[in-house]
Amino acid sequence: MKKIPFRKILPVLLVLFILMQFYRIDKTNPPLVKEKDFLLNENAPPAIATMVQNACYDCHSHQTEYPWYTNVMPFSYWIKGHITHGREKLNFSTWTEYLADDKSHHLKECAEVVRETRMPMTTYLIPHPEARISKEERETLATWFESVRK
Numbered sequence: 001m002k003k004i005p006f007r008k009i010l011p012v013l014l015v016l017f018i019l020m021q022f023y024r025i026d027k028t029n030p031p032l033v034k035e036k037d038f039l040l041n042e043n044a045p046p047a048i049a050t051m052v053q054n055a056c057y058d059c060h061s062h063q064t065e066y067p068w069y070t071n072v073m074p075f076s077y078w079i080k081g082h083i084t085h086g087r088e089k090l091n092f093s094t095w096t097e098y099l100a101d102d103k104s105h106h107l108k109e110c111a112e113v114v115r116e117t118r119m120p121m122t123t124y125l126i127p128h129p130e131a132r133i134s135k136e137e138r139e140t141l142a143t144w145f146e147s148v149r150k
Helices: 004-020 045-056 075-089 092-097 100-115 135-149
Strands: none
Touching: 045 135, 100 135
16 A cells, blocks of 8 residues: 655645634533522632632633633634533532532532542643642642531
8 A cells, every 4th residue: 555645644634724713612601690609609718719710610610711722623622522521510600400419429529529639630720820729729628618518
């Protein structure tokens, strides 16, 4: 089988990349009902609220802010997939719609993923330095999630 030189493939890849840019993701956030919000309903102290908003709300609420690089395909689809999955797992904007058992489970999970440094994701932290939380802040946040759970 004959090998195709890279210099012949590159123009095709470039054209495909350019054509991909015409397919945009939907960046519309669902309507926000403040009365259903987690931080409001759980009376989060200001320091906790800031940490949760900076580290969690972009993917786990209806308050997603889409940065410039979400205009570039295929990154936009990758990021939108993370947001969709994040909202399916836990949505802080619909907190009051969860049953008591579900809330308890979510709070337990929040404490675990924060303590185990699984959240926020490393790929999110790279372009969002404001979402970085220290080891001490992680422990404070996890302890607060557990206290709300009880």
